[in-house]
Amino acid sequence: MGDILEVDVNGEESFFLNKRIICSYSGRLSKLFSKGAKESRNLKVIFHDFPGGSESFELMARFCYSNGTVEINFSNISLLHCAAHFMEMDNSVGKTHNLLEQTEKSLDEVRYWTMSELLVVLNRCQDLLPNAGSSGILERLLDSLVGRLALTSEPSPCPSTSSSDTSVVRFSSDSRSTESLKNSISRATWWFEDLSVLNPDLIEMVVNLMVSQKFDHATVSRFLFFYQKSKFVCAPTSHKKRKIIEIVINMLYLLDQSSISFKSLFGLLRVALNLNIGKSCRNRLENMIGSRMDQATLDNLLVPSPPGSNYLYDVNLILRFLKSFLSGGIHQVPLTRLQKVASLIDVYIAEVAPDPCLKPSKFVALIVALPDSARDSHDEIYHAMDMYLQVHGVLSAEEKIKVCCSLNYDKLSSEVCIHLAQNTKFPSKSVIQALLSQKSKLKSILHDTNQPKSPSNFKESDCKMKDDDSEQILLYAGKLNVISENERLRAHLQGMQWRVMELEKVCEKMQTQMTKIMKSRSPTSTRSLPRLCS
Template identity: 25%
Template structure:
């Protein structure tokens, strides 16, 4: 078999056949790699698995326009295919090759060989959206019930170029007597249906798929990740991989739906749904949002401001969607009588206050919890209602809450007060709008007047211009007369002052003699009074000095 004795023995011929025939063909590479499943140790040692995987990866990364070989693709659902249909499944027809042409052929491989092929495709630089879509296609085939009917088709159709319409090939799990697998499926699997996959094999498939999901966001849908997480919890997958999957869900948690979040509790918890899991997913989402806001790339000042504004707007919209999702989830799980008040309270307060612009959904969840738990004390009811902001309730919710007997009295009073404030604000806004509407009615009159003037004939416009000139002339003459009148009035006032001065001088001379005489007499009278007063005051003082005895000084000796 070796070349020691003679050239051209079996090993040489096998190597030549493998290199020039098998590896150069797409279909033969898939078939040989599928056949190596029963010869795993020998095929690995002879590097057949590695070479086939690299050949498949290289052909999968080729531009679809250059494909000239046969592939299975995603054929339409038919009842009984003919031989011509099998031959025409190749791109020899004048049909554009879709970018996901290799999904169906690769999905028939065993999980370890599929991982080898996907790893080689990643190295070649394939787009992460295509890699994620191929993983979803493989999971839908090998894990029954993982994806809804047609759930993974939307993402696959978005990857097609030129809006090519392709129908689904029946059941995504590959079961059912009416679904045609065609191409390589007939060659490899024959007509027998695949046996039911055991739980151990499903666990291995899920662990392998989690490890090869591209790290980029939106490489796979959030619905697929949540369903994969549901199966991982059910099959007791390794905790490290489950944690990694939870972080991936947190990256795109705003894309989740309520039906995907209703994951049953497979642990020993008393609750129907796994509330702790949703709490962890929400924490991962908040951490991811905070990390994206902090780690902004270095840009210029203007670009940085624009980037921060866009990031802030995107983050706020994502938080608002998550808030609505959490409120719907709380409303659904509130009917569970085994749900504790602490879990409900912690999950409701996990999001910041800015995430909720309206608390109607939260009020609905609180009302559902109060219905399912009528034995709550007054203190517990107040604690539950503290999560809700009465000022963020709509008028309909306020009217319902005002008549709700399950709410504490203090909360009802707060609701009534907030409703009154909203009604008064609404009335004030309507009054303001009416005032602005009345003011705006005068604006169209100016425009209509202009249009009327513009629509008048030329003769009327010339007469109007001459009349305007006459009016301006009269105004100028009137202003001149006014200025002259003011000057004359000032001159008249000046003359009047001079006349008053001349008339007042004789009166002042005649009265000065009398006034001076009276002034002298008054001065003499005042001086006499002061002298007499001084004489009378000195005499008692002298008498006092005589009457006071002399004080002798006592000596110390």
């Protein structure tokens, strides 16, 4: 009875073994009983974290009772290797043929395994983490897997197709070229479905290894999107879905951003918003999207507000996008990209302006989020502001002034300024500011028209002028008869000068009337007009 050892394996099953036999193969148990134990009493060992549970322990015990022999194949090698590592069944026990050595030799043959056999072993390893990682078997299997993919996969045939959202790209009208492209893509992605059976932790290891071995980033990003969609179909809980999407986002963040489909990022965002993912992971996704805001569309930006919010669209999300877009500094962003984003944001502002729950501070924040250099005209901003003030008629005078202060009156067209001057929804300060801005423009035009160009130094760049209707007259010096055209130009300038003077009189008259109105509102006040919005 003294040689009987009871072993409780993870609470699953208890095994009654000969202590002498099992200790002769296990360094762990041998050291445990090295101080000796009373032979008259039964001994019991409890394992709470035995890798592979009772199935793995039974295979290990059979090895010990078979004088150190066991059949090792791809279906049990992961269990035997992790059990041997856990029980310290190596050369230290003095056995000629120890289990750890035998499994190591079998792993040396991994390069001869089929892909399906390799995936079977990896699947078994998923249940053995973290023991499979510490024993070294997982690293060897992953190296073999990624090495095979590197040999059989081909990078995307054209860099531009990597981040394209189109499903078909044609290099020429030749149907053979299209067929060749399809075959190339198929060869590069044949493993997508095979690897989708692995759990997120293993996928994270695989992708990290791919990145370190310079895999084609476009192919890796397509796989990650494929993996997320395929795993969501069978993921039973929101917790598991959250883990999947967080790992996918973290892995995408490692890749060259130009290789990732921008459209797919927004699809990922809409899924992530419903799963309440971690803050750091959400920031990474928003940074990836925000850095490429010039590729977005209005539909991309119209993201519904979070649950519990009373406003229609998630304005805070768009503001974070814009912050990411400018994170490298205004001067680091090309003007063309900046203007493209400004044009998109102007359309977005017009879309959210009718929202009765949109606060003035958020409305203004959208306007001033981009630098003034991003916009050549504020006409669209004015129209959106007009709509906002119409819907939010209950705003105080102070709130209206704060909203209107975000408008650049110098970048308003003459038509918009005339409309603003008659718009009762705007405060008096805004009307005066618009009039003063137009007066300044008229004086500038008048000054330019009083300085005619002589034919000798007449240049194309000097022939761009604005009349009171904001029309441009462009004269090409190389294509006109200087003598006849100079007389016509002089006549036109004289007529234009007369119209400018008339408009200036009207502007001064309107300014005088506004001054009287302001004084009539506070007859006892001797102060000058309020300071205009800068």
